[in-house]
Amino acid sequence: MNNFAYQQVGKAKDATAILREDKQAAFIAGGTTLLDLMKTNIEQHSQLVDINLLPFKGIEQTSDGLRIGALERMSDVGENRLVLEQYPAISESLLLAASPQLRNMASIGGNLLQRTRCGYFRDVAFPCNKREPGSGCPAQKGDNRNLAILGVSDSCIANSNPGDLAVALVALDAVLTLENAKGKQRRVPLTNFYLLPGNTPHKETVLEPGELIVAVTVPTAAHARRSMYLKVRERTSYAYALASAAVGLDVQGGQIRSARVALGGVGAQPWRSLEAEKILTGAPATEATFRAAAAAALQGAQPREHNGYKVELAKNTLVRALFDLTAKV
Amino acid sequence: MTNDSFTDQPGAAPDDGSRRSFMKQAGGILGLALTPPFVSQAERLTALSRKVQGVSEMRLKVNGTVRVINAEPRVTLLDALREYLDLTGSKKGCDLGQCGACTVLVDGRRINSCLTLAVMNQGREITTIEGLAKGDDLHPMQAAFVKHDGFQCGYCTPGQILSGVACVNEGHATSDAQTREWMSGNLCRCGAYPNIVAAVREVQQKGGGKA
Structure with a gap:
């Protein structure tokens, strides 16, 4: 890591003020993403501003829904009783992510800002439009088997946020403060927070320089209570998703009253599928409906040479998630 | 870091040497751009928080003893333990949070010590593999690893043992399947996994995990 200065602040305005003055400074909370990026020379910062004393804490039910402070740790949110019982997809997405050690460290805000695992982005010997705008994208014709098929561009086909939590949160209409x-x-x-790559893959979110994530709020809903997260990966545990699905359904008398669908591992960003939801809503909860929804979700897929398998994988992942969810009473 | 680094009374900040040195550094970079509002902002910042730059004194409470080191802010907790405190039980495997060899307990929670800075862990209770045994009496998890042959080369073992201790204390070792899932942050390239699971499960069943 390059040498840097460190300071801990007690107030949000002091943290943001430092970043306003020093464009090379960065916030640090858990550090699991940031120090990884700094050790691999993908990011260099002049100073790290430790925000762990800021009062962005708490996991509580409010009149707006579930409110999670941005500095809560993944493990604490994932095992929180309220989250487990009322927002199971969120709990599952957290507990299927990373390792117990990393979940004890990583903050919710930092999780939402993690960066792609694309091998070209993470190896500074290669060009990468996300890392060095205009330098090129060797992934287009290279090793792209783990990369995205939805929302991609000729500039970038990375899964920009490769995590699980964001998938569950975009499905359940989460709002960031x-x-x-x-x-x-x-x-x-959150659906407006992430930016698609287009010609500017280095712009990943709408976060302004020095802006902090304070909290995440998730509306209370029947489809949030009956929700789940299904993750498909190459090994049973401790791996990023090849494909994943966060689904929420309100089913009454065999009819779907409301549906929420998001896919992970396949989108340039966590992928909410309004197309799938449109097909599910008002339809009978049957395999035919689920398959039609999955087809609609993947309709715009643009696979490259080695990731065509993800089209079928994502469809099957979504269908199985919908089956598993409706099988639950 | 302790709370005495902070004050809510910006006006009461002493006009001491450290603030002057900060102003000199800031001035060197930003000299001509300084405007009165910026100056007061910088003054307020120095009053509120202490910037750690270059080799600085840090106090780490490791295995019950407060140890003082002089290190740069970029020194990870793992490097502080190994290179500054000669506690080489915690191992550096990948150094990127992927292998778990560096696992230690901080305030009782297992973490990857390679992905946190020493400076951030002041004032916390850090437990390493060296702090588990009581004299010649092995911790139950250590004894179980010996009994079940939970290792071959031994490089991942300190991390496995600390992770195992935490896994039992968290209540995540109540079945073999659950143990495998909740121990998945610790890789063993020798493949001693079945024996590791047996060791962790035995400690769980005997109800003795405390660090």
């Missing part, structure tokens, strides 16, 4: 350097807060739906 952000705070900028002037102390002003704004609320951004």
Whole structure:
């Protein structure tokens, strides 16, 4: 790692003020993503601002729904009783991610800001439009078997946020509370937070320089209570998803009243599928409906040479998730 | 870091040498761009928090004893343990949080010591493999690893044992399948997994995991 200065702050406005003055500074919470990126020379920072003392804590039911402080740790949220019982997809996405050690360290805010595992991004010997804008994308014709098939561009086919939590959160209409350097807060739906690569894959979110994630809020809903996260990977545990599905259904008398669907591992960003939801809503909860929804979700897929298998894999993952969910009473 | 680094009274900040040195550094970089509001902002920041730059004194409480080191902020907890405190039981495998060889307990929770900074862990209770045994009496998890031959080369073993201790204390070792899932952050390239699971399960069944 390059040498850097460190300071811990007690107030959000002090943290954001430092980043406003020093464009090379970064926030640090759990550190699991940031120090990894710094050790591999993908990121260099002049100073790290430790935000762990900021009051962005708490896991509670509010009138807006479930509110999770951005500094809560993955393990604490994943095993929280309220989350387990009322928002199971969120709990499952957290407990199927990373390892127990990393989950004890990593914050919710940092999890949502983790960066792609694309091998070309993570090896500074290669060009990468995300890392060095305009340098090229060797993944297009290279080793792309783990990379995205939805929302990709000729500039980038990375799964920009490869994590699991964001998939569950975009499915369940999560809203982020952000705070900028002037102390002003704004609320951004997670579906609008992530940017598709287009010609600017280095721009990954709408977060302004120095802006902090304060909290995540998830609306209470029948389809949140009956939700699940299914993750398919090459080994049973401790691996990123090849494909995953976060689904939530409100089924009454065999008819689907409301549905939420998001896919992981296949999108340039965590992939909410309104197309699949449209087919599910009002339809009978049958295999034919699930298959039609899966086909709609993958309709716009643009696989490259080695990741065509993900089209079928993602469809089957979604169908199985919908089956498993409706089998639960 | 302790709370005495902070004060809610910016006006009460002493005009001491450290603040001057900060202002000199800031001035060197930003000299001509300084405007009155910026100066007051910088002053307020130095009053509120202490910037750690270059080799600095840090206090780490490891295995019950407070140890003082002089290290840069970029030194990870793992490197502080191994290179500054000669506690080489914690191992450096991947150094990227993927193998678990560096697992230690911080305030009773297992973490990867390679992905946290020493400076961030001041004021916390750090437990390494060297802190588990009581004199010549092995910790039950250590004894179980010996009994079940839970290793071959031994490189991953300190991390496995600490992770096993935490796994039992968390209540995540109540079946073989659960143990395998919750021990998955610790890789063993010799493939001693069945014996590791047997050791962790035995400690769980005997109800003795505490670090």
